[in-house]
Amino acid sequence: MKLMHFRLKNVQKEKIAGYGFLSPNLIGFIIFSLIPIIASIFLTFSRWNLASSPEFVGLQNFSNLLKDELFWRYLWNTFYYAIGTIPLTVILAFFLAYLLNRKIRGVVFFRTLYFLPSVTLLVAIAIVWSWLYNADFGLFNFFLGKLGITGPRWLQSKTWAMPAIIIMGIWKGVGYSMLIFLAGLQTIPEQYYEAAEIDGANWWHRIIHITIPLISPTTFFVIVTTTIGSIQGFDQFYIMTRGGPSGATTTLVYYIFQNAFEWFKMGYAATVAMMLFVIVLALTLLQWRLSNKWVFDMGVN
Amino acid sequence: MLKKSTSKRLVDYLSYILLILTGIVVILPFVWMILSSFKTAGEIWTFPPVFMPKKFQWSNYVEAWKALPFDRFFINSLLVTIFVTVGQLFTCSLGGYAFARLRFPGKDKLFLMYLATMMIPFPVLMIPLFIIMQSFGWIDTLKSIIVPGLFSAWGTFLMRQFMMGIPRTLEDAAKIDGCSYWRLYWKIIVPLCKPVFATLGIFTFMGTWNQFFWPLIMINTISNKTLPLGLVMFQTRIAAETPWHLIMAASCATVLPIIILFIIGQKYYVKGIVTSGLKG
Numbered sequence: 146m147k148l149m150h151f152r153l154k155n156v157q158k159e160k161i162a163g164y165g166f167l168s169p170n171l172i173g174f175i176i177f178s179l180i181p182i183i184a185s186i187f188l189t190f191s192r193w194n195l196a197s198s199p200e201f202v203g204l205q206n207f208s209n210l211l212k213d214e215l216f217w218r219y220l221w222n223t224f225y226y227a228i229g230t231i232p233l234t235v236i237l238a239f240f241l242a243y244l245l246n247r248k249i250r251g252v253v254f255f256r257t258l259y260f261l262p263s264v265t266l267l268v269a270i271a272i273v274w275s276w277l278y279n280a281d282f283g284l285f286n287f288f289l290g291k292l293g294i295t296g297p298r299w300l301q302s303k304t305w306a307m308p309a310i311i312i313m314g315i316w317k318g319v320g321y322s323m324l325i326f327l328a329g330l331q332t333i334p335e336q337y338y339e340a341a342e343i344d345g346a347n348w349w350h351r352i353i354h355i356t357i358p359l360i361s362p363t364t365f366f367v368i369v370t371t372t373i374g375s376i377q378g379f380d381q382f383y384i385m386t387r388g389g390p391s392g393a394t395t396t397l398v399y400y401i402f403q404n405a406f407e408w409f410k411m412g413y414a415a416t417v418a419m420m421l422f423v424i425v426l427a428l429t430l431l432q433w434r435l436s437n438k439w440v441f442d443m444g445v446n
Numbered sequence: 447m448l449k450k451s452t453s454k455r456l457v458d459y460l461s462y463i464l465l466i467l468t469g470i471v472v473i474l475p476f477v478w479m480i481l482s483s484f485k486t487a488g489e490i491w492t493f494p495p496v497f498m499p500k501k502f503q504w505s506n507y508v509e510a511w512k513a514l515p516f517d518r519f520f521i522n523s524l525l526v527t528i529f530v531t532v533g534q535l536f537t538c539s540l541g542g543y544a545f546a547r548l549r550f551p552g553k554d555k556l557f558l559m560y561l562a563t564m565m566i567p568f569p570v571l572m573i574p575l576f577i578i579m580q581s582f583g584w585i586d587t588l589k590s591i592i593v594p595g596l597f598s599a600w601g602t603f604l605m606r607q608f609m610m611g612i613p614r615t616l617e618d619a620a621k622i623d624g625c626s627y628w629r630l631y632w633k634i635i636v637p638l639c640k641p642v643f644a645t646l647g648i649f650t651f652m653g654t655w656n657q658f659f660w661p662l663i664m665i666n667t668i669s670n671k672t673l674p675l676g677l678v679m680f681q682t683r684i685a686a687e688t689p690w691h692l693i694m695a696a697s698c699a700t701v702l703p704i705i706i707l708f709i710i711g712q713k714y715y716v717k718g719i720v721t722s723g724l725k726g
Contacts, residue, residue: 170540171541178599181575269479269700277478402569
């Protein structure tokens with residue numbers, strides 16, 4: 146009896162402690178995550194310029210969105226940036242990680258070096274690269290000139306502004322993906338390589354038949370996370386081009402920013418944001434499904 | 447140890463060549479930034495570009511610092527970053543402890559909600575957040591950047607994952623001795639969690655120091671701006687001819703603390719990326 150009473154009291158105590166410990170966190174979570182999420186769903190059904198009170202408009206925002214040419218154009222720009230950045234980032238990151246995984250000296254040095262762009266604030270990087278891309282005095286056109294090529298006007302050019310930001314994106318993003326690959330590579334058991342070597346497989350065979358298949362869950366993870374990251378980019382577009390010239394580098398996030406904080410179309414901005422969320426959600430679900438499959442495969446092995 | 451064969455050594459050399467070449471490409475923009483920060487305006491505006499400044503213009507740093515209230519920006523950035531980092535370590539470790547160790551109704555559902563919010567893009571939250579800040583009357587104050595940063599679902603998740611890995615034996619013994627939960631947390635869990643504190647601390651510090659989007663929306667008054675906002679102001683404010691040498695000086699000064707912190711704490715930083723990366 147006494148023990149029972151003791152237990153009950155303890156359970157009660159633990160509950161109180163549980164909520165107590167969680168509460169500072171939970172309050173923040175509710176005010177700054179949960180309420181905004183719910184509110185933004187409501188906003189998508191409203192028209193609101195902050196000055197007057199919000200007005201319920203039903204699905205008006207969504208039907209406007211479908212007809213909004215700018216939205217489709219900027220959606221394309223968003224994917225253009227992602228598609229431009231990701232393949233090269235992933236391939237470069239994989240090879241760098243592969244090179245670093247060969248137990249050679251100076252691994253930590255190189256790893257740190259390649260990772261520097263990822264930790265440096267994007268604002269400073271974007272500013273420095275704007276200067277590198279300067280059409281008349283920049284380093285890029287100087288090097289291109291050495292090769293006998295007249296460089297484009299980079300950030301002022303409708304054609305070249307996006308590729309310019311993509312190149313910078315690759316430069317900045319490689320380090321992060323490389324780190325993930327490096328961790329993935331280290332999980333591949335050494336014996337596989339040794340066995341293959343005994344069977345006479347050369348390094349190319351080993352990459353194709355051991356490394357790439359075994360690293361594929363990591364590769365997939367890197368692709369999905371970098372995609373999710375790159376479609377949410379803002380800083381570089383704001384600093385380098387302000388979405389220009391004439392919308393050539395306006396992405397969805399930039400468009401949301403313009404709608405909300407330049408034109409005060411809160412409801413419409415929230416609707417575009419919701420589209421962004423749908424894309425991210427789809428990518429995340431895809432990631433989960435495939436990573437579950439991966440866990441299963443590992444279990445069988 | 448077997449001696450490396452010649453072919454293996456050849457591959458090693460080849461690897462080094464590739465690694466070094468990549469290294470040069472990676473470092474070049476940084477070198478250019480540093481060199482430009484020491485040039486005169488004349489050396490900036492020449493083509494073909496001059497690589498080495500004739501004389502290192504240390505005065506650029508003083509001049510940049512004075513051109514805009516950079517001391518103010520620096521203090522603001524430091525204030526925001528310290529408050530957010532300390533606050534997040536506190537709330538996330540408490541929350542992580544609750545999720546990892548304590549039983550209370552609704553725990554699993556709450557945890558799932560935390561996980562779910564981690565994938566919601568910031569642009570979805572920012573419009574309602576703006577409205578919330580407006581209703582608090584916090585627009586254009588540092589509070590608007592600090593307070594929402596005091597908690598993090600990701601940080602809570604990271605803490606919980608780490609704490610789940612700590613064996614319960616020590617706590618069980620202390621519990622029998624009638625130790626309170628607070629003492630368990632403070633005397634046993636926190637000391638064992640130093641590595642994850644370091645990881646989350648470094649991540650939060652860097653993330654907050656580098657933060658641009660939200661402060662851009664919130665802050666208008668010059669005296670409330672943080673360093674990244676100040677840098678951008680530099681780029682846009684001074685109209686006629688952009689003073690690139692001064693901007694580079696200011697950028698160097700802003701980037702330096704972060705790079706030093708990264709080099710010191712990289713072990714923990716890398717760990718954070720890898721754990722959240724491979725398990726997340």
